[in-house]
Amino acid sequence: MKFKSISVGIGLSIFSNLLAVNFLPRFVFNSSRVLAEEISSSCPLPSEIAITFLNSKCQEVKLEQPQTFYRYYSSTENRYGRYLTADQYKTNVEVIKNLALDQSWGNKATMIQPVTLPAGMTVYQGIVAPQTPTQCYPGGGQQTFIKDTRDPNIKWSEGQNIVIKDFSCP
Numbered sequence: 001m002k003f004k005s006i007s008v009g010i011g012l013s014i015f016s017n018l019l020a021v022n023f024l025p026r027f028v029f030n031s032s033r034v035l036a037e038e039i040s041s042s043c044p045l046p047s048e049i050a051i052t053f054l055n056s057k058c059q060e061v062k063l064e065q066p067q068t069f070y071r072y073y074s075s076t077e078n079r080y081g082r083y084l085t086a087d088q089y090k091t092n093v094e095v096i097k098n099l100a101l102d103q104s105w106g107n108k109a110t111m112i113q114p115v116t117l118p119a120g121m122t123v124y125q126g127i128v129a130p131q132t133p134t135q136c137y138p139g140g141g142q143q144t145f146i147k148d149t150r151d152p153n154i155k156w157s158e159g160q161n162i163v164i165k166d167f168s169c170p
Helices: 002-026 031-042 092-098
Strands: 059-062 067-073 111-117 122-127 142-145
Antiparallel strands (some): 122 142
16 A cells, blocks of 8 residues: 555656646746745835845835935936935946946936935835846945835935946946
8 A cells, every 4th residue: 555655646746747847838937027026025015126125125114213315316307216225325326336227217316315204104125136237237235115205294305416427338
């Protein structure tokens, strides 16, 4: 009897492996999205936002007191955004690299704007994930994500120019 159980177990194992192999080509996987979904349990945000954090890891934080962050932008179209940072940079190149701002997105990071979030607001914080190509956009800076940029309690200060240097990516 033990021999039959083993052979049935082996047979089922082989059969399930064959099924997996037979069905695998029928599915099209976006590997970055699948990876993000597997890891994103540590970040309580949708996967398309969680993947902007290194290893899709972020922390939900309720601010105990008002806190000032910074928004880097280059035009009025991207002045108000959900991605902020606690880091202050002196040049646009530092911003582009540390916040992994792919230049095809249009944000040249020529302005810095202090943004004060109110006490009691929930934010999501972590480290910026790299963008491709990673030698151009390595990430590694601090990132704070807010869900609602239209909260009337957010204080968006006037933006100021930062030092602009040429950025080139091989």
